[in-house]
Amino acid sequence: MSHIFPRHCHATPPTASHGEGCFLIDTDGKRYFDGSGGAAVSCLGHSNDRVRRAIKDQVDQLAFAHTGFFTSDPAEQLADLLIANAPGDLDRVYLVSGGSEATESAIKLARQYFTERGEPQRRHLIARRQSYHGNTLGALSAGGNAWRRAQFAPLLIEVSHIAPCYDYMGRAEGESPEAYGQRAAQELEDEILRLGPDTVMAFMAEPVVGATMGAVPAAPGYFNRIREICDRYGVLLILDEVMCGMGRTGHLFACEAETVVPDILCIAKGLGAGYQPIGAMLCTRAIYDTIAGGTGFFQHGHTYLGHPVAAAAGLAVLRELLDNDLVAQVRARGAYLEQRLHERFAQHPHVGDIRGRGLFWGMEFVADRDSKTPFDPRLGLAGRLKKAAFAEGLICYPMSGTRDGQLGDHVLLAPPFIATEAELDGAIDTLSRALDKVMADLPT
Structure with missing residues (x-):
């Protein structure tokens, strides 16, 4: 029994054991790519010697x-x-x-x-x-x-x-x-x-x-x-x-x-x-x-x-x-991430907008692209996406209330500045699988 007052009383998160580059590893040995840097925090990854x-x-x-x-x-x-x-x-x-x-x-x-x-x-x-x-x-x-x-x-x-x-x-x-x-x-x-x-x-x-x-x-x-x-x-x-x-x-x-x-x-x-x-x-x-x-x-x-x-x-x-001129690296990696996000998601029927700068990118989800109609907040889309991505080994930052605090859902990506193109590709693949799963499981 834990005596920690957690962020949510009805969820039991895994215990983080250690970090290695852009990854966090729990006590069961499962690896998670930190695709949002926690909350845009871990810009150098989790094992910087300096x-x-x-x-x-x-x-x-x-x-x-x-x-x-x-x-x-x-x-x-x-x-x-x-x-x-x-x-x-x-x-x-x-x-x-x-x-x-x-x-x-x-x-x-x-x-x-x-x-x-x-x-x-x-x-x-x-x-x-x-x-x-x-x-x-x-x-x-x-x-x-x-x-x-x-x-x-x-x-x-x-x-x-x-x-x-x-x-x-x-x-x-x-x-x-x-x-x-x-x-x-x-x-x-x-x-x-x-x-x-x-x-x-x-x-x-x-x-x-x-x-x-x-x-x-x-x-x-x-x-x-x-x-x-x-x-x-x-x-x-x-x-x-x-x-x-x-x-x-x-x-x-x-x-x-x-x-x-x-x-x-x-x-x-x-x-x-x-x-x-x-x-x-x-x-x-x-x-x-x-x-x-x-x-x-x-x-x-x-x-x-x-x-x-x-x-x-x-x-x-x-x-x-x-x-290490990492700010220039952010621009280069950011351009790559922007390109890959557009290649993978720009035509997705439920991705209304892709926006950002550097290694700071968001995607807004919609029930209908033409009218920009958001999903019903009762569906809990952001929460579902966070859970599905995490199960696949991706830490990302989905949030609801994009439009006005109630309506709208988005996901925020803010990976470490040291992420390789291959690691970013892996994160996009994982996010795509998680999104497809969530959309398939939504009640009709």
Whole structure:
């Protein structure tokens, strides 16, 4: 009998024993290809010697020192390396333990920035429907997934939500992608004007929407227009790259593909590659200088900020990405994965859309391709696919509620950056078999 409180009380998962490259192996010896990197986490696979050695060496040197008293060499070195490779005027790094902490920190920093500037009336945060920014109450408030929010709604802070940039469902017939991007971005300006321009503190968005929509990139020019709107009204732009950053989409920072630099940027998952829990919030020099020139104290904090062992792991991961030019490999492998997904699934009667960037790809399933009608949510398509793929030895990330938190199903693929073309082929074959089984078993 287990005393673990699991994610689901009515399922008993196998016990993971060890990892080997892109595979996890359970205690029965069964091998599973990690086709989603867990949740877009394990970018280096499960047996990277450099990262494991860095963790062991750091434990021997210094396991923990509270940041209320000390800084540490690995934390300083990680911050230096991140900023050396970060775009624009991003200049300071706030190290946390994961994605939800990073986005929560970003929201609180945005608020304190304006109070220290003498603009305490700026209190409104705007985000997008069908976004996901984490599971703490502040992060969940920013997220726009109705199902995740529903039972906690009475506890959530007030956040405005505009439409996502969702080409497959949002772009009108005959409308160009560029025109659609401008139309979708205009919702931000409209909402700022509705709330009152001097009351809005920040807009938060994922450059490529991950868990809730399945690797949806923005239309061309969308984020350039978003940046213009934020600048016009003095609103901070917060980009959440917790899932899509750290090389996952073919750029070290996902915003580089949009030629846009945020005021605050959040990363996690791929920063630690699963070897240690770590995340980070990066901010511009102007934001930091406002705090430093005011109270000098960011009224926030967690016990494990800048944890030396986690920072050492993050530093080793980042060095591995840079020294081995793995971001370029993501682009090459990503192009191969895109081609193979289209070859296998583009004409599938129940695959409505294939979208993504780098090694971050999603497929949306439909009951009817012409009308884009989703499956009845009572069929539990995503859950069935996850179970069928897992039985075949493939870890992927199917989710329901793609359209609005209730309707729609997709699968997310985010394999390790070290995956070979042969391993990607194997994953696609397995996914195809699992999908065929699920479709054949659906009640009519």
